Amino acid sequence: MANMDEAMDVCLLAGKIMLQNGAETYRVEDTMTRMGIAFTGCLPQSYVTPTAIIFSFDGSNSTRMVRIEERTTDLQKVVLVNQISRMVSSGRLSLSEARSKLKGIEAMSHSFPVWLQILFAAIASGCFLIMFGGIWRDFAPAFVTGGIGHAAFIYFNRWIKVHFFAEFLASFIIGCLAYLFTQSGLGIHFDTITIGSVMSLVPGLLITNAIRDLMEGHLVSGISKGAEAFLTAFAIGTGIAMVLAFF
Numbered sequence: 695m696a697n698m699d700e701a702m703d704v705c706l707l708a709g710k711i712m713l714q715n716g717a718e719t720y721r722v723e724d725t726m727t728r729m730g731i732a733f734t735g736c737l738p739q740s741y742v743t744p745t746a747i748i749f750s751f752d753g754s755n756s757t758r759m760v761r762i763e764e765r766t767t768d769l770q771k772v773v774l775v776n777q778i779s780r781m782v783s784s785g786r787l788s789l790s791e792a793r794s795k796l797k798g799i800e801a802m803s804h805s806f807p808v809w810l811q812i813l814f815a816a817i818a819s820g821c822f823l824i825m826f827g828g829i830w831r832d833f834a835p836a837f838v839t840g841g842i843g844h845a846a847f848i849y850f851n852r853w854i855k856v857h858f859f860a861e862f863l864a865s866f867i868i869g870c871l872a873y874l875f876t877q878s879g880l881g882i883h884f885d886t887i888t889i890g891s892v893m894s895l896v897p898g899l900l901i902t903n904a905i906r907d908l909m910e911g912h913l914v915s916g917i918s919k920g921a922e923a924f925l926t927a928f929a930i931g932t933g934i935a936m937v938l939a940f941f
Contacts (some may be wrong), residue, residue: 698754700789701733706760707796709740709747712775715768716899719907719915722747725779732782733789744918767899774799808848815894816841823890828883832890835872835881840891843868847895858929861895865933868892873941888934895930897923 705726712722719742726749730738734751741748744765750757778795781787787795806814819840820833828836847864854860872888875881900923908916 698734698736698751699756700793701730702749702751702754702756702758704733704789704793704796705730705738705740706747706749706758707793707800708775708779709742709749710760710762711796711800712772713742713744713747713762714765715771716766716903717772717775718903718910719743719912720910721772721776725775728783729779729792732785742912743915744922771799771802808845811848812841812845815844818894819843819891821890822893823886826886826889828886828890832881832883832887835875836887836890839868839871839875839887840894842871843891844894858925861926861929862933864895865892865930866936867933869934869937873937892930892934895926897926900926 708729709722709726712725713719722742723740726740726747727738730736730749730751736751736753739750739752745762747760747762748757749759775796778787778792778799782792816837820837823832823836824830843864846867847860850860850863854863868891869888872881872884872891875887876884881887900919904916904919904923906916907919910916
């Protein structure tokens with residue numbers, strides 16, 4: 695069996711990667727538990743919140759905590775850690791091999807370049823406009839508005855560390871662009887252009903994870919994620935409301 699301290703480090707690394715990249719709380723705890731049992735044969739005890747992981751083994755005198763300061767969405771990393779967990783549970787990976795693979799996953803950059811994220815956000819904005827009953831004439835304005843809005847969100851999120859401020863500014867820019875398109879005659883319906891364009895900012899994964907954590911009994915994580923999703927939605931709505939108030 696592996697040394698408990700070394701096993702604890704690897705389990706915490708796996709949990710940290712998953713939590714930072716959009717995994718649900720119960721999935722993080724389940725993965726760490728399975729890996730801990732496979733490495734040591736002892737039952738791990740873990741407590742996971744959106745901002746911290748506390749982990750120890752039964753019979754061990756040491757307890758570790760890891761702070762989660764930044765969170766993003768990269769489900770590919772979650773899938774890769776899940777695969778490593780399955781390999782560890784089946785005995786196909788040793789402790790050192792698992793650590794090496796997890797370090798490689800942690801060092802991976804985002805799967806898609808920024809320009810591609812903006813392009814697909816723009817395409818999604820146009821498609822959402824049609825889905826919400828918009829007309830094809832508004833597709834191009836929604837495409838441009840959604841793309842610029844998402845680019846603004848990425849820029850502000852990178853340089854402004856105040857939480858929810860990036861969503862507010864990006865939605866404000868989206869509202870201004872939608873208004874300009876409709877006033878110039880290039881767009882027809884302000885409402886559907888705006889709704890389609892802000893969809894890339896909506897915290898869909900966060901809402902889903904909050905509901906799933908609540909259903910699994912993780913009340914602290916579920917409520918905190920739900921509150922974060924609500925505040926994000928509030929920031930988006932406030933940005934659009936500011937445009938309506940000005941114009």
